[in-house]
Amino acid sequence: MAESAELILDGKSISLPVIEGTEHEKAFDIGKLRDQTGYVTLDSGYKNTGATKSAITFLDGEEGILRYRGYPIEQLAEQSSFIEVAYLLIYGKLPTQAELDNFSNQITKHTLVHEDVRKIFDGFPSAAHPMAILSSLICSLTAFYPESVSPDLSKEDTDLNVIRLMAKISTIAAWTYKNNMGHPLNYPRNDLDYCSNFLYMMFSFPTEKYDIDPRIVSALNKLLILHADHEQNCSTSTVRLVGSANASLYGSVSAGINALWGPLHGGANQEVLEMLQAIQKDGGDTSKFIAKAKDKNDSFRLMGFGHRVYKNFDPRAKIIKKAADDVLAALGIDDPLLKIAQELEQAALTDEYFIERKLYPNVDFYSGIIYRAIGIPTEMFTVMFALGRLPGWIAQWKEMRENKEPIGRPRQIYTGETERDYVSIDARS
Ligand code: MLT
Numbered sequence: 001m002a003e004s005a006e007l008i009l010d011g012k013s014i015s016l017p018v019i020e021g022t023e024h025e026k027a028f029d030i031g032k033l034r035d036q037t038g039y040v041t042l043d044s045g046y047k048n049t050g051a052t053k054s055a056i057t058f059l060d061g062e063e064g065i066l067r068y069r070g071y072p073i074e075q076l077a078e079q080s081s082f083i084e085v086a087y088l089l090i091y092g093k094l095p096t097q098a099e100l101d102n103f104s105n106q107i108t109k110h111t112l113v114h115e116d117v118r119k120i121f122d123g124f125p126s127a128a129h130p131m132a133i134l135s136s137l138i139c140s141l142t143a144f145y146p147e148s149v150s151p152d153l154s155k156e157d158t159d160l161n162v163i164r165l166m167a168k169i170s171t172i173a174a175w176t177y178k179n180n181m182g183h184p185l186n187y188p189r190n191d192l193d194y195c196s197n198f199l200y201m202m203f204s205f206p207t208e209k210y211d212i213d214p215r216i217v218s219a220l221n222k223l224l225i226l227h228a229d230h231e232q233n234c235s236t237s238t239v240r241l242v243g244s245a246n247a248s249l250y251g252s253v254s255a256g257i258n259a260l261w262g263p264l265h266g267g268a269n270q271e272v273l274e275m276l277q278a279i280q281k282d283g284g285d286t287s288k289f290i291a292k293a294k295d296k297n298d299s300f301r302l303m304g305f306g307h308r309v310y311k312n313f314d315p316r317a318k319i320i321k322k323a324a325d326d327v328l329a330a331l332g333i334d335d336p337l338l339k340i341a342q343e344l345e346q347a348a349l350t351d352e353y354f355i356e357r358k359l360y361p362n363v364d365f366y367s368g369i370i371y372r373a374i375g376i377p378t379e380m381f382t383v384m385f386a387l388g389r390l391p392g393w394i395a396q397w398k399e400m401r402e403n404k405e406p407i408g409r410p411r412q413i414y415t416g417e418t419e420r421d422y423v424s425i426d427a428r429s
Contacts, residue, residue, distance in 0.1 A: 082224040086391035110167035111188035130176035139254035151246035174201035229392025235260040272304035273368035304365030316363040
């Protein structure tokens with residue numbers, strides 16, 4: 001492997017050191033480029049730019065590989081639990097039984113939120129999008145725990161903030177649903193595991209007992225594991241950038257929630273379901289919509305297909321698709337939207353138009369089918385993505401801080417007006 005790259009600019013040659021990661025990804029370090037040449041690089045959307053070195057998640061877009069701290073997601077989805085994967089991402093190793101019990105018990109102890117949080121809920125209109133409430137209330141934790149804002153927290157205090165965030169997001173997420181439905185809020189129970197407690201808070205009613213189905217708990221664990229981290233995606237990069245200013249964990253994650261809400265990012269799972277529902281409402285003729293998607297004069301586009309990083313398939317989609325089949329079979333649900341989804345997928349995997357454009361199902365394509373099957377409404381899908389992605393955001397924020405990375409401050413190429421003098425208003429046209 002070359003030790004460096006040589007850049008020849010304006011007759012001068014400079015050497016850019018080459019670095020190689022543990023999975024043989026290569027980069028050349030341009031940290032001194034502007035000082036040495038006066039030039040900056042330009043890479044809109046950062047598709048060719050590494051923002052950091054990270055030991056958390058490795059993905060290979062060509063081979064469809066995704067590993068958390070070296071463990072393949074296929075194994076974690078099958079054998080682990082969401083809380084165990086959260087510990088793995090945040091602390092870098094699989095926990096011993098004692099460590100897992102302590103982590104899980106600490107989270108359980110902190111699922112209750114301050115009663116004043118309920119008052120904030122009362123201030124939101126019932127039609128407020130759950131993601132607006134979630135980002136607001138996660139940021140409000142800095143008001144309830146003002147010491148969390150300090151950039152010089154001890155390890156113990158940082159760990160407490162991590163526990164509080166992991167615990168309270170599940171209660172706040174469930175309450176956004178209840179608030180949206182106009183239902184009474186359910187308080188968390190300390191006798192239930194994380195996913196069971198979330199389902200209980202989401203779906204139990206004072207008037208009728210909610211039976212927690214272990215098959216749904218298993219599917220939810222799998223879904224949250226598959227969403228837990230994805231290296232430097234838009235929302236994670238947002239969390240790292242905001243955190244690099246020494247902003248608090250809660251404030252950084254609140255920013256990440258808003259980035260994830262974007263329809264081009266985590267909001268895509270809601271868009272997929274709305275697309276399937278629109279096709280169903282139109283009569284369910286998928287061939288008509290496939291033709292529309294291929295027609296460059298038609299604005300219709302298939303949501304949930306293709307990916308910025310994966311070139312052949314999204315490994316998470318394969319696992320989620322099987323989980324969708326299993327959950328619907330187990331629950332005896334014959335969802336017409338699943339049939340529409342399967343027809344669209346079949347077309348995407350066989351039609352040259354989609355194959356050459358690498359438009360195959362991604363993680364968002366099937367997740368909505370499962371969420372629907374377990375009773376989660378479409379507007380809550382991106383909240384579910386945020387619930388799953390939280391340990392990844394926390395892990396990435398911690399890594400950035402522990403590595404003492406500098407404040408993120410990209411440069412630009414200015415293309416505006418050159419210098420000109422101020423003109424008084426009466427002389428303007
Ligand atoms: C994600 O998991 O964050 C999405 O697949 C988007 C991405 O990685 O760019």
